[in-house]
Amino acid sequence: MTPMIQVEHLVKRYRKAATAAVDDISFDVGAGEMFAFLGPNGAGKTTTISILTTTLAKTSGTIRIDGHDLDRDATAVRRSIGIIFQNPSVDLHLSGEENIRLHVALYGLYAYRPFYRAMPAAYRARIEELSEVVGLGAEVFRPLKTYSGGMKRKLEIIRSLMHRPGVLFLDEPTSGLDPVSRHSLWQYLRRVRAADGTTVFLTTHYLEEAEEADRVCVIDHGRIATIGSPDELKADLLERSIVLDAADRPALLAELRGLGVLPSVDEDGLIRVAYDGPTAQPLVGRLATPLTVLRVHDPSLEEAYVELLRTTAESAA
Amino acid sequence: MSANEATTTLVAERTGLRSRFAREANATFAIAWREILRAVKSPLSIAFTVIFPVIFIGILGGSISQNLSGALPYAYLPFMLIGMIANTMYQGTITGVTNLVEERENDFTAELFVAPISRYSVLLGKIIGSGLASLVSLVGIIAMIFVMQIPMNFGDLLRVIALAPVLALAGGSLGVFFIGFVQDPKVAGAGVALLVFPQMFLAGALIPVANSSGVLGLLAKVMPMTYSIDLARNIFYAGKPEAPFTVLNSPWLDLAVTVGFFLVFTIVGTYLFVRADRNR
Numbered sequence A: 001m002t003p004m005i006q007v008e009h010l011v012k013r014y015r016k017a018a019t020a021a022v023d024d025i026s027f028d029v030g031a032g033e034m035f036a037f038l039g040p041n042g043a044g045k046t047t048t049i050s051i052l053t054t055t056l057a058k059t060s061g062t063i064r065i066d067g068h069d070l071d072r073d074a075t076a077v078r079r080s081i082g083i084i085f086q087n088p089s090v091d092l093h094l095s096g097e098e099n100i101r102l103h104v105a106l107y108g109l110y111a112y113r114p115f116y117r118a119m120p121a122a123y124r125a126r127i128e129e130l131s132e133v134v135g136l137g138a139e140v141f142r143p144l145k146t147y148s149g150g151m152k153r154k155l156e157i158i159r160s161l162m163h164r165p166g167v168l169f170l171d172e173p174t175s176g177l178d179p180v181s182r183h184s185l186w187q188y189l190r191r192v193r194a195a196d197g198t199t200v201f202l203t204t205h206y207l208e209e210a211e212e213a214d215r216v217c218v219i220d221h222g223r224i225a226t227i228g229s230p231d232e233l234k235a236d237l238l239e240r241s242i243v244l245d246a247a248d249r250p251a252l253l254a255e256l257r258g259l260g261v262l263p264s265v266d267e268d269g270l271i272r273v274a275y276d277g278p279t280a281q282p283l284v285g286r287l288a289t290p291l292t293v294l295r296v297h298d299p300s301l302e303e304a305y306v307e308l309l310r311t312t313a314e315s316a317a
Numbered sequence B: 001m002s003a004n005e006a007t008t009t010l011v012a013e014r015t016g017l018r019s020r021f022a023r024e025a026n027a028t029f030a031i032a033w034r035e036i037l038r039a040v041k042s043p044l045s046i047a048f049t050v051i052f053p054v055i056f057i058g059i060l061g062g063s064i065s066q067n068l069s070g071a072l073p074y075a076y077l078p079f080m081l082i083g084m085i086a087n088t089m090y091q092g093t094i095t096g097v098t099n100l101v102e103e104r105e106n107d108f109t110a111e112l113f114v115a116p117i118s119r120y121s122v123l124l125g126k127i128i129g130s131g132l133a134s135l136v137s138l139v140g141i142i143a144m145i146f147v148m149q150i151p152m153n154f155g156d157l158l159r160v161i162a163l164a165p166v167l168a169l170a171g172g173s174l175g176v177f178f179i180g181f182v183q184d185p186k187v188a189g190a191g192v193a194l195l196v197f198p199q200m201f202l203a204g205a206l207i208p209v210a211n212s213s214g215v216l217g218l219l220a221k222v223m224p225m226t227y228s229i230d231l232a233r234n235i236f237y238a239g240k241p242e243a244p245f246t247v248l249n250s251p252w253l254d255l256a257v258t259v260g261f262f263l264v265f266t267i268v269g270t271y272l273f274v275r276a277d278r279n280r
Helices: A045-052 A074-080 A096-106 A121-133 A137-141 A149-161 A179-196 A230-237 A249-258 A281-285 A301-316 B003-014 B020-040 B043-071 B076-105 B108-113 B119-134 B137-147 B154-162 B164-179 B185-202 B214-222 B224-237 B251-278
Strands: A005-012 A022-029 A034-038 A060-065 A081-084 A167-171 A199-203 A215-220 A223-228 A240-246 A271-275 A291-297
Touching: A005 A045, A022 A045, A022 A215, A022 A223, A034 A045, A045 A060, A045 A167, A045 A199, A074 A081, A081 A149, A096 A121, A096 A137, A096 A149, A096 B020, A096 B108, A121 A137, A121 A149, A137 A149, A149 A179, A167 A179, A215 A230, A215 A301, A223 A230, A223 A301, A230 A301, A240 A249, A249 A271, B020 B043, B020 B119, B043 B076, B043 B137, B076 B108, B076 B119, B076 B137, B076 B154, B076 B164, B076 B185, B076 B224, B108 B119, B119 B164, B119 B251, B137 B154, B154 B164, B154 B224, B164 B185, B164 B224, B164 B251, B185 B214, B185 B224, B224 B251
Parallel strands: A034 A199, A034 A215, A081 A167, A167 A199
Antiparallel strands: A005 A022, A005 A060, A215 A223, A240 A271, A240 A291
16 A cells, blocks of 8 residues: 655755755555654754655755655645644634634635634534534634643644544644643544544654654654654563562562572662563562562553664764 | 545535635635734734824925925826835835734744744735734825815725735735745834835925936845835826836836746745744
8 A cells, every 4th residue: 555655865954064964764544553753852853744744945865745746746745634733723813613714715615705704614514513622612713822831832733633634643642731731632633643544744742643653753863763663662662571579579589480480679669670562471480489579560652762862872973 | 535634624615615726715814814813903003004204294295395306207296105115015014914923922923924824924914914004004194185286187096995905915925935934023023114115205205206317226136125115106107297207117028027026025925934933
């Protein structure tokens, strides 16, 4: 199947910059996939997303989105994508609905009418449906100057989905949102993905949001540091371990050594044992010493990410 | 055709926006209406738009009329008022279009420039919307006719007002050309004053330039506003005995130069603005 996004040898060098902001990166994103694009500040995430969304010219490389070559048919690319920008791109002088009405006119979805009541019934129905779903309700008709950051984000979500894009670019969509708004936003995005099979290209600093991505790509200093599923990344970079303790700690340590594993004792005096395979059950099942503590430590994507950046920095030094 | 495109096209077909021209025209209208909405929702801006020409016509124009216009073979105030109509339309539209630079800073242009429409539609929408919004300033100008008891035939004045959209397009294209070179919103704000005020004097909005010579004469000839003002005066003074003293060129030359400037400024300005935005 043709990937929804194809990037080959993408390079972006800003004017007067000594180094490339994006330095020869290549990757594909499949249809319906959720692809998390991670990296520290200045790694090249926003530069890449700006190029993919046609707002920034690349230095070299080829890009195809939804089968369209970005150089040859940027208009078709723009028709295929929806974007939630890092900084809200909304007109504060208008109401929420007026912002959306402008958007649908720009995308040729409905003939523009100067007044909401004069817009087609299908448009009004969709506005009402989506504003209820994201929790804006009648607030969608209020001036944007009265909106909080979370409300602006919700408005952008409605707007970006009005034309049912094949690819949705989310550039740090939850930055500045409170936990409740963040939660409801992701609930809605999950629903949209399930209903429309939308491909999602996400950049975020909240690593727990990237946990549910199908694949994660980490970029650092303009280059791809790693790419794979969250589980693959965690397995590659970190050991899974169990944390144990017993009233007779020396006996437990001796038993573990006898089973051929190498236990370590952490700062709290608890015993940590790394294990391979999908579960620690085989190892735990063989232990005879009565346990007082048994915890399975499954590393998070955030731990893997931090470890990756640490090793990358060490090797660069 | 991809599945996504099929969805978009389906919706577009249902709503009657099948042709590319219809989509571009619809987007241009929406952008223009946005400018009008913004103007309507900003009472201070409306007040400034109305008061500004009142100050120039009432104070500067009145003072020149009382002290310097005695030797002129025609009534100065109608002459100046027609010039100020053109100047005001230029100023309002240039200011509106230049606002795109500020919008680039606060990220709103990203929404406009990721939309699947031509950049020319975006800028044309800005020009038309700013031009229509600046028509409000004519209210102040017309009020001054009564306040200063300027002798004018309203039929002639209506013909000039009918020309206002052309004047707005001409001024807007100059604004587009300007933002092709300027990326800093502070510079853009100051630049509007530099674009408008020298032309107010050099192009003959307030002061006659028929006898300008040397550098001033050359500047009068290269100012785009000179031809727009002269076109307005050609329309106002058509068939009147003052015409030989008040107009500089034939109306056809004025129209041709105005259209030429519009095309060159719009095409070159749009190209430069979009290139500056993408080629960072």
